[in-house]
Amino acid sequence: MAIFSKTCEYAIRAVFYIAHKSASGDRAGLKDIAAGIDSPELYLAKILQDLSRKGLIRSVKGPNGGFYVDADSLARPLSDIVEAVDGQGLFHGCALGLKQCSEINPCPLHDQFKSIRGQISDLLHRTTIGGFNEELIGGLLSLKK
Amino acid sequence: MAIFSKTCEYAIRAVFYIAHKSASGDRAGLKDIAAGIDSPELYLAKILQDLSRKGLIRSVKGPNGGFYVDADSLARPLSDIVEAVDGQGLFHGCALGLKQCSEINPCPLHDQFKSIRGQISDLLHRTTIGGFNEELIGGLLSLKK
DNA sequence: TAATAAAAGGATATTCTTGTCCTTTATTCA
DNA sequence: TGAATAAAGGACAAGAATATCCTTTTATTA
Numbered sequence: 001m002a003i004f005s006k007t008c009e010y011a012i013r014a015v016f017y018i019a020h021k022s023a024s025g026d027r028a029g030l031k032d033i034a035a036g037i038d039s040p041e042l043y044l045a046k047i048l049q050d051l052s053r054k055g056l057i058r059s060v061k062g063p064n065g066g067f068y069v070d071a072d073s074l075a076r077p078l079s080d081i082v083e084a085v086d087g088q089g090l091f092h093g094c095a096l097g098l099k100q101c102s103e104i105n106p107c108p109l110h111d112q113f114k115s116i117r118g119q120i121s122d123l124l125h126r127t128t129i130g131g132f133n134e135e136l137i138g139g140l141l142s143l144k145k
Numbered sequence: 146m147a148i149f150s151k152t153c154e155y156a157i158r159a160v161f162y163i164a165h166k167s168a169s170g171d172r173a174g175l176k177d178i179a180a181g182i183d184s185p186e187l188y189l190a191k192i193l194q195d196l197s198r199k200g201l202i203r204s205v206k207g208p209n210g211g212f213y214v215d216a217d218s219l220a221r222p223l224s225d226i227v228e229a230v231d232g233q234g235l236f237h238g239c240a241l242g243l244k245q246c247s248e249i250n251p252c253p254l255h256d257q258f259k260s261i262r263g264q265i266s267d268l269l270h271r272t273t274i275g276g277f278n279e280e281l282i283g284g285l286l287s288l289k290k
Numbered sequence: 291t292a293a294t295a296a297a298a299g300g301a302t303a304t305t306c307t308t309g310t311c312c313t314t315t316a317t318t319c320a
Numbered sequence: 321t322g323a324a325t326a327a328a329g330g331a332c333a334a335g336a337a338t339a340t341c342c343t344t345t346t347a348t349t350a
Contacts, residue, residue, distance in 0.1 A: 001146075001148075001149065001150050001231040001232070001235060002234040002235070002240070003146075003234075003240045003258070003262075004146065004241075005146050005307080005308095006308070009241055012241055013241060029326070029327090030327075040308080040309055040310080041310095042309065043308060045327075046308095046309085046329095048327085049328060049329075052327085052328090053328095060316090060317075060326085061316040061317050061318095061325085061327045061328080062315095062317025062318050062319095062324090062325060062326060062327080063318045063319070063324070063325045064318070064319095064325085064326090065316085065317065065318085065326050065327065066326075067327085086146040087146070089147040089148075090147070093147065095147070095148045095149065096149075096158060097149070097155075097158070098158070108276070108277055109268065109272065113148070116261060116264050116265055116268070119261050119264070120261055123257050123258075123261070127253075131253070150337075151337080152337075174296070175296075175297075176296095185338080185339055186340095187339065188338060188339045188340075190297075191299095191338095191339085193297085194297075194299075197297085204296090204297060205296085205297080205346090206295085206296055206297045206298080206345075206346040206347050206348090207294085207296055207297080207346060207347025207348050207349095208295040208296070208347070208348045208349070209296085209347090209348070210295075210296045210297065210346085211296075211297085
């Protein structure tokens, strides 16, 4: 198992790609994004529809339409995408799947996993969607698989 | 997404349960284990067959048969189970699914995820299968969901 | 040695994730 | 206003993870 689902990986890469285009005032079309992040186009369409419904990205139909993110969304943390797609599983719940594990009755790995999950949460919360743009512009980062 | 797959959660809980019984010289039968860790019996059978083939646990057929772990296995790290079931995904590979991400050409989250994954790896490597027995004996820990 | 108990193994069923296809709706522009 | 473009939406398909069923093999013990 990877850390994120495949759907979530696509979502993150796509939003980065869209944010990058948005920074120069452009919108990104589905074909463009799918090619840019190396993902199946029609599956990505579903993911973007979902993110759009949830208000994480915006879309415009018709000629010269496409996806973009506004300034507010650029400032949003990466965790918003992860939660929208993969839910809270990475941050909460006993790692061993024990229902009775809690702060009051912790499993033997509870505190250690708590610390690690806290770090993942911190990382995803302090990293913003727009924060990758410099690196994308500098060409240091490719979003292709 | 949780950290481990459901299969892996069952596997970990089952091995803990078996290890606990083994400590008092007993073997654990499938029904017993499934009830003890609250998992579907026949699915668990497949998981245990797999762990047995991979040498992580031992089994004996026939009356008074069942599963047990030898002293060697008690000393094994939890990471052995996780790797056997969920593979290397938790420890290796770019978190964002970027093929080109590497030490030489790291993605923007590479180093931070590397640290977190290192901690997960350390935790799972330094925790042994047998290490939970005191807590199970003390009744502090329940393996039921 | 026969009866029984318990895991092993193969096949199938169900559910969830991932991926595709086709039609509809909204927008642009000639 | 009509044609073209691009996302939205609904339905379906493939694959993987999870779960169940049935038969076979191996061991115990009466």
